[in-house]
Amino acid sequence: AQKVTQAQTEISVVEKEDVTLDCVYETRDTTYYLFWYKQPPSGELVFLIRRNSFDEQNEISGRYSWNFQKSTSSFNFTITASQVVDSAVYFCALSEALMIYNQGGKLIFGQGTELSVKP
Amino acid sequence: GAGVSQTPSNKVTEKGKYVELRCDPISGHTALYWYRQSLGQGPEFLIYFQGTGAADDSGLPNDRFFAVRPEGSVSTLKIQRTERGDSAVYLCASSRRGGTITGELFFGEGSRLTVL
Numbered sequence: 469a470q471k472v473t474q475a476q477t478e479i480s481v482v483e484k485e486d487v488t489l490d491c492v493y494e495t496r497d498t499t500y501y502l503f504w505y506k507q508p509p510s511g512e513l514v515f516l517i518r519r520n521s522f523d524e525q526n527e528i529s530g531r532y533s534w535n536f537q538k539s540t541s542s543f544n545f546t547i548t549a550s551q552v553v554d555s556a557v558y559f560c561a562l563s564e565a566l567m568i569y570n571q572g573g574k575l576i577f578g579q580g581t582e583l584s585v586k587p
Numbered sequence: 588g589a590g591v592s593q594t595p596s597n598k599v600t601e602k603g604k605y606v607e608l609r610c611d612p613i614s615g616h617t618a619l620y621w622y623r624q625s626l627g628q629g630p631e632f633l634i635y636f637q638g639t640g641a642a643d644d645s646g647l648p649n650d651r652f653f654a655v656r657p658e659g660s661v662s663t664l665k666i667q668r669t670e671r672g673d674s675a676v677y678l679c680a681s682s683r684r685g686g687t688i689t690g691e692l693f694f695g696e697g698s699r700l701t702v703l
């Protein structure tokens with residue numbers, strides 16, 4: 469069965485601090501996709517990143533970076549020099565790849581980590 | 588519109604009533620998903636359509652829940668004999684053909700259902 473665990477329920481930091489959000493996943497599939505979404509107070513889920521299971525290269529996008537390690541089944545997300553606008557709930561998610569149908573499966577979400585960045 | 592549109596944005600109903608929630612996906616997106624999000628929880632998968640057919644309905648909690656997508660575009664989630672435990676935000680998402688292997692899911696703002 470597929471499962472995503474975000475052990476940190478809430479994190480509070482002061483502006484300009486770096487913060488890492490942890491994500492651990494479980495799957496029996498060899499081909500799968502990992503995602504991070506941001507959910508600000510407005511409620512709409514905003515896509516941040518998608519990685520496939522064959523690409524373990526770390527990725528950096530501005531102040532955001534992601535560390536994917538298959539050996540530990542983790543896909544952690546780091547925000548450098550956090551800002552108040554980063555305050556939101558962040559979700560890690562996993563999707564299997566139904567290669568026989570050439571389509572992805574459902575997205576399984578973790579419980580989310582609520583990040584509060586104080587000025 | 589450019590994004591996924593969901594109506595109504597808020598729905599208050601009484602226990603036992605029937606409810607319909609509508610989702611209008613991004614034009615050209617053949618994959619459509621319904622999720623339910625309770626307070627303080629992550630989105631919980633309900634059903635996934637490819638075109639008109641349900642590719643995976645394993646998340647529907649019981650036979651009171653049903654979803655259709657008759658023309659492969661707009662979808663309606665139908666809840667019969669609503670219960671207080673059905674209160675949640677119902678999220679709809681769409682993506683290009685191939686779903687998550689081709690890209691991300693685009694989410695709507697959700698329909699907040701409150702059952703009194």
